[in-house]
Amino acid sequence: MSEPRFLVPSTSLDLPALLALTGARLVGAERALEVTGVGSLEWASPRDAVFVEDLSGEPDRRAALAATDAGLCLVPPSEADFAPATAVVLASEHPRRAFLAIAAALFPSALRQTALFGPGIAAGAAVHPEARLEPDVSVDPGAVIGPGAEIGRGTVIGANAMLGAGVRIGRDSAIGAGAVVANALIGDRVVIQPGASIGHEGMDGAAAPSLGRVILQDDVAIGANAAVRRGRDRDTIVGEGSRVDALARIPRDVVVGRHCLIYGGLALEEGATVPDFSICGLPGELRRRPLKDIQA
Structure with missing residues (x-):
């Protein structure tokens, strides 16, 4: 993400952690990777994860996948060949579900509300x-x-x-x-x-x-x-x-x-x-x- 002002990742995820978390299959050779964020195809950085689902009949989206700067691409097996060579590619039957698991692991505070004034009973309550x-x-x-x-x-x-x-x-x-x-x-x-x-x-x-x-x-x-x-x-x-x-x-x-x-x-x-x-x-x-x- 371009400006993590409101949500800062609580951790980073390397390739073994990503494979264990998503249950996805590595496509190609294993290499070093550190994921600290998630994003869209167009805005992702080399430390972000992105996902796509079946892109049959969507040539523009396939072109966006091929051009993405994301470090990790979660794709269905049918789309693995369209991912960029610069990215680590994980094939999954449920890429959206895998993407959400990564987002939840990186940003657990986004899953529920936190106290605006910190822990305890604030003055004025x-x-x-x-x-x-x-x-x-x-x-x-x-x-x-x-x-x-x-x-x-x-x-x-x-x-x-x-x-x-x-x-x-x-x-x-x-x-x-x-x-x-x-x-x-x-x-x-x-x-x-x-x-x-x-x-x-x-x-x-x-x-x-x-x-x-x-x-x-x-x-x-x-x-x-x-x-x-x-x-x-x-x-x-x-x-x-x-x-x-x-x-x-x-x-x-x-x-x-x-x-x-x-x-x-x-x-x-x-x-x-x-x-x-x-x-x-x-x-x-x-x-x-x-x-x-x-x-x-």
Whole structure:
């Protein structure tokens, strides 16, 4: 990357580490390599990794691959001959997946929110004396944590976020700036991005009060400004490992299964049940690709 101002690599990866991490096959002779970043074909440096998928029928992209300055090219076996001689070439049946594994290893801090003001409870945060916080919880300025709230070790609460009374959040989770969480039980390693609303009633709350909860299971991610409403007749549940994109709306009494993907802007029907491994609201350009090739 041209200016690593916001994300600095935590390590570098040599060829043996890259082979172990990706499970890819080396094409050509082994040589010295040190990867410290990732990039696109056009902007990569000799210390960056890039990837391409099948480029059949895309002569311009093949030309860009041949001209790249990247030090490491992850390609499907069919594209290995088009990579430049200056690069180390690793062939993989899933080059995108290998590329993401490298990016995660180099930039682990990009996988979850970090505390803006550093570890601990910052000045200006309001934590009710009846709230219970395990060690290593970080709370940024302006955040409000209500009575009886429980927050697990390693969790980060962003600036001006609000956690209502009795909310429970597991370990190593992240609540984004300005997010509001109420009437919710939240698992480990959950990410709620800025501005999301979790656990509130719908517009007709005065006429038909909602008495259920929101349950976000482990490893769920909720996008910026998404809304997950508390249940009325049953709990609203988002299952383990599922992703709800920005501006999506999960109405009350919805049950989203495990490892689902809800695309941005989609509003599910009230009371709907979404089976495990479902993709909802798939954008038109992705509908033309096999589902096995779509990476959440």
